[in-house]
Amino acid sequence: MTKSQYYIPIGPIHPALKEPIRVEAKVEGEKIVEVDVKRGFAHRGIEYMGMKRNAIQALYLSERICGICSISHPYAFVVGSEKALGIEAPPRAQYIRTIIAELERIHSHILWLGVVAHEVGFDSLLFWTWKGREKVLDVLELISGNRINYSMYMIGGVRRDLKESHIKALKEMIDYYRIFNQEMKNLFLADPVYKARTRGVAQLSKEMALKVNAVGPTARAAGLRMDIRQDIPYDAYADIEVRGIVPQDIVGEVYGDAYDATLVRIYEIDQSVDIIEYCIDNLPEGKIMAIPNYVVLLSKIKRTKGEGIGAHEAPRGEVIHYFKYDGTRDGPAVWKVVAPSYNNINSWAPLLLGAEVADIPVVVAYIDPCMCCNDRIAVVRDSSGKIVDSTTLHRMAVEKTMRIKKELGVKE
């Protein structure tokens, strides 16, 4: 009799993966019967680095946590820090922050739509969607000075003001995306091939979404109306009635599959465009920084004792930052980051179980995973399953370097 079960390891480094993660699957024919997801390959120790630096340096470090949504971590950082320090950003700064965050949501969602088109094998659609994404990146470059890392936020405000030329460009962009998004609805949602490929794939029920703690568009696609902008409003979102978009509002029924995730994300682009339009129509006048001088700001941080939690609805889900300032140094004494992909990756194992091998790319892509966000801690276990502590690891690393040096014959 021939062997019926095969073991397929994918990753951590694999041509199909953009970032390191390991999926171990056992397959019978085309069906996956056993699956295990292992993470922790992209841990960079950013929280520890932030605790050694001052708060302004750590803010720009937090911009580098995520590779795509570079403003969502700083947003949670500034909201949490302002709570801990007891300062509040001026209204104009709050509105500008909201505009930047929504611009980023547009570009991140269009990026995801391109990626999922690529994963189902529609590469011409990938190029078409990314062509549309250029417009929002150009606007972000005009406002902030760079396309991806905007460096706009500061504790207690924003660093750059919106000028008349920026508002003109934003209005032009809004008109462009109203047409572009209508085209995207036609292309993605009305296309029979795309529907056949995604309907019923990666189907997450409401109960399962609650069980695996799914957040963001993944949870909303499963029919849970949860959105930080609606549940804990902050900044300009408090003035706008934001309601989380769920498929039952749009089509009346919920499947919770990859098609519903597409639906939710495309309608969220519409919602973001509406929020930006409201913000530029009602942009308050005034200053943009609560404490304009960075040296004064750092000395205030040094004098302050306090803690705070900042939450922001990033394109992928909720980002939460916890801070503690102990009043002895000008940086955070404790800094903890919770990223949305950590929760959403939990849904891979139940969804892959029983799926076909060809569905793996869709299941992996539909939550819009970001490995570099979610790896917050890395532990190493020895053969008996015990966690190896850092001093032992350091000693082993030194020993290995010595051994390699000896093998290669390196002279000191």
Next chain:
Amino acid sequence: MVNKMMFVLLKQVVKKPFTNPFPVKHAPKNVTELIEKVQKGEVKINPPVPLPEEGFRGKIHYDPERCIGCQLCIKVCPADAMEWIPELRKIRHYVSRCMFCQLCVDICPGKKFPGEEKNVKALSMSNDFLLADYDKYSDNLIEEPPEAKEKGL
């Protein structure tokens, strides 16, 4: 099967490419020769993408004459791209480490020469973004006072 997607995608065939064109249309046989020709002005190459009119964050320009040696840029730099030269009381900036956040430019107090009304900052953002190099310590990627190089500090 004919659907909306086919029309949209077929329309792209007659449109002009959205992306920035390559410097020359076809790959040259000899790149060095081409670069020499461009420098002589015999061949024209397609320019890189246009920049926004103002506010672009490119390579940092450092004017040592305006630097007062306050070290505030070293205090805020998130990437540790600034180095203090104690002998000259000036800084050295490594562009290969820089993350273009503009904090040092914001915090720089600058200096005014006699006859000027306002302080002019020692650090400023330029529009230069083509920074590829073989060596991360090449002259193009280090901004320092000229005396530092002469004295070998």
